[in-house]
Amino acid sequence: MIVSDLHEKTSLPDPAAPWHHQAIAHVLQVFQTDEQQGLEGPEVERRQQFYGPNEIEAGRGRNTWEIFLDQFKNVMLIMLIVVALISGVIDFVELRANALPEGTVPFKDTIAIMAIVVLNGLLGFMQESRAEKALAALKKMSSPQVRVCRGGQFSEVKAAQLVPGDLMFIEAGSQLSADGLVLEAAQLQVRESALTGEANPVTKRICPVGLAADTPLGDRQNMVFSGTEVLQGRGKILVTATGMSTELGKIAQMLQSVKASQTPLQKRMAHLGKILVTGSLILVILVVVFGSLQVGNFSRIKELIEVSLSMAVAVVPEGLPAVITVTLAIGTQRMVKRQALIRKLPAVETLGSVDTICSDKTGTLTQNKMVVQRLETQDQSLRVTGEGYAPIGEFLSQDQNLNPTQHPEVQQLLRACVLCNDAVLKQDDQDWLIIGDPTEGALLSLAGKGDLFAEALQKEWPRLGEFPFSSERKRMSVICAMPNPDQAESTAAYLLCCKGSPELVLERCQTYQTATGIFPLQAEDRAAILQRNNEMAQAGLRVLGFAQRCLTYVPEAQAEVNAEQEMVWLGLVGMMDAPRPEVKEAVAKCRAAGIRPVMITGDHQLTAQAIAQQLGIATPDAKALTGLELSKLSQVDLEAMVETVSIYARVAPEHKLRIVQALQSRGKFVAMTGDGVNDAPALKQADIGIAMGITGTDVSKEASDMVLLDDNFATIVAATEEGRVVYTNIRHFIQYILGSNIGEVITIAAAPLIGLSEVPLIPLQILWMNLVTDGLPALALAIEPAEPDVMQRRPFNPQESIFARGLGAYILRIGLIFSVISIALMAYSYNAHPDNWKTMVFTTLCLSQMGHAIAVRSRTQLTLTSNPLRNPYLIIAVAATTILQLMLIYVEPLRLFFDTQRLSGQQLLICLGVSTLLFVWVELEKLVIQWYWAWKNPPKSR
Structure with a gap:
């Protein structure tokens, strides 16, 4: 409220x-x-x-019934429902008039069509019925x-x-x-x-x-x-x-x-449905009008209505929703093996269109573990290697390994890191964990790399007193008993170790430690230390200063003002939430694939810039836009900047949402990664939201489309590759299915126009072709392996039609060739084999699709030159579908149910021979394409 x-x-x-x-x-x-x-x-x-x-x-969401009923608003399903009702009315009228042909099962077309409608509705319902759980x-x-x-x-x-x-x-x-x-x-x-x-x-x-x-x-x-x-x-x-x-x-x-929007695939399928239904209605009108005018009266209206019903059933690819659902499910399983869990099926294909990845920093690009990277004493400037909290790494001086035990000033600094510390470092199932402050945990890990561990050192140097950290003091000090009091100062039996803000610790120091002894701090020494501190801070490091002092007594609890004076400066330690080692390569792959990475983080500007530069997300001179600056920009101004800014720092949740919306307004297709509650609105707004599986909150996971099981940014690249493969395969089987459907529709429409008295295919036979003959090979096409250059090309344009890049022309061309072949056979068999002509047309249409399925795998490579075992599932699907089609002709119960006739050996050979013509045509097209490209790109003469 x-x-x-x-x-x-x-x-x-x-x-x-x-x-x-x-x-x-x-x-x-x-x-x-x-x-x-x-x-x-x-x-x-x-x-x-x-x-x-x-x-x-x-807020109120859709209930289960609303989700279920919404599935039947699809224009193709509405047309099928109308067809089923009209078919049922015709059967009912004929049943009442005792006019049904002998042996005909009434309402079987209506029942079959409605079963397909309900099945497709259930598939859609299963995809959408997952309740929104983010709130x-x-x-x-x-x-x-x-x-x-x-x-x-x-x-x-x-x-x-x-x-x-x-x-x-x-x-x-x-x-x-x-x-x-x-x-x-x-x-x-x-x-x-x-x-x-x-x-x-x-x-x-x-x-x-x-x-x-x-x-x-x-x-x-x-x-x-x-x-x-x-x-x-x-x-x-x-x-x-x-x-x-x-x-x-x-x-x-x-x-x-944030309102849920349709994915590119959902938009393309909706567009496809409208085109198919519109085209079908135009054809139905033409057939009814010209068929009636052909005989000069309307006596053949019933026959023309039956033709129209068959055309309507033929134009709708009833098996397409099921094939797409199974294809996306297969893609989901592939992605799980690559550590990406898909929560919403359409997201599988959506990944193929991503051109911008907005990534959170903490835990996504970085390890979400503080790691010491630099160590500065008066004698040494060291780079520290290692990952996470594991006390395994090296101290590098100008890329040469340095042994801390041989450098007293480094050893004393590491000792202070352990003694002035309240965290616990422990190993659990081969992983190193921190109990306590991550910053202090990073210091324990650093000391462990120098062979100093808290358990042994804290027993040897027991803590006797403490001045705790506070936001006002910005430092912490402990007083420990020396195991062997300094012989030069026999009265000094205690050691005070201090860590905190470098500026505040340094101002309380009078001397500094080197490998050869202790020397007074001069003004130029202080300036040099502060300069190094500034350089480390500008590199995005969180910097702590360390000092120590020998004491002859244990100070009182409130005596820090006097105790923390005249200390010996030990050095600086710089740490950060280090980048994941594999992310730099992943960012490079993103750029090669035409995908732009953008960092959006609530962390500090300098830290964000340092990480972005290390990973290749931004150049050293790239500007970071802060949340404070962003809040002063209008949405129009922000939209003008988003294509050039790659780093956003210190942002609030509403800023992340605005950035994603601004990118989308510029036509970008955005993936947003994140793990926190603050990321949830942007995850939901993005075209695809990607949550972290290990560090991610329940809120971010429920608002996302995909979850990275290993919290690895590199997994996004692998998932994007799978998304591109899935969309490519969807295009393959759509051109296969729709090319066949266009051929069926034209063949059926031509029957009354060339003077045939009967419709060549009944709705039940068309359903068989669209579900089984189309469906099984289409599923096999859905699991084609990736092409070699899949990650070297630009992302798919999310606004492109399913018919883009020549697919529409191919479907129309193949549909016309398919129909010419089928109409020629229909005209021949109607006169030469009047008893079996419909079964011959049915069989030829089905077997022609098998050759088309084999040829359609590649637009340019000849089938005879390709590896048949590259996708063995296609060979199995073609063989199984052919056997099933023959069973409809020669197995008595199936033959009676599908209204087919037994074909003679000669008739079957005619069907087999004619059905190969479509395969031959597609292969000839490939030869023409190869010749064209060879002509356009002649070999260079030496």
């Missing part, structure tokens, strides 16, 4: 107000909340009635119990009962259930990556006078948000927004506002 339009009338605060910008005292006054007592019971009830429950509201997943992102203070009494209440103005108490492990202002914080760190995309935990602090009004969501340190998780510390929070007014609720509203 949004209450911004009512709050003034009720004197209740507006949850949508920028509370991060207000002073704490003012906010408490507006919410009428006592900082110690909280709200009183009656006031809580009043606010619950006004604001409603603290829940995510789900349901959002609703789960709040803890069931929350600790509050009301009327001075502490209690636990259900999250749904929270109201704006409540005092909420949180601690490590808490899942936040509302947005709120921080009133008290003790080492409070919150993981907000699911909401903002920020890789690092956010330290929360009290801001008595508030922050700037335009502070980005990820930088609002005085606020906590619903759906995030407390990693450490504790805090007291004034609830400022609940339910749909929270940042999580705003994402839910965006999800509800």
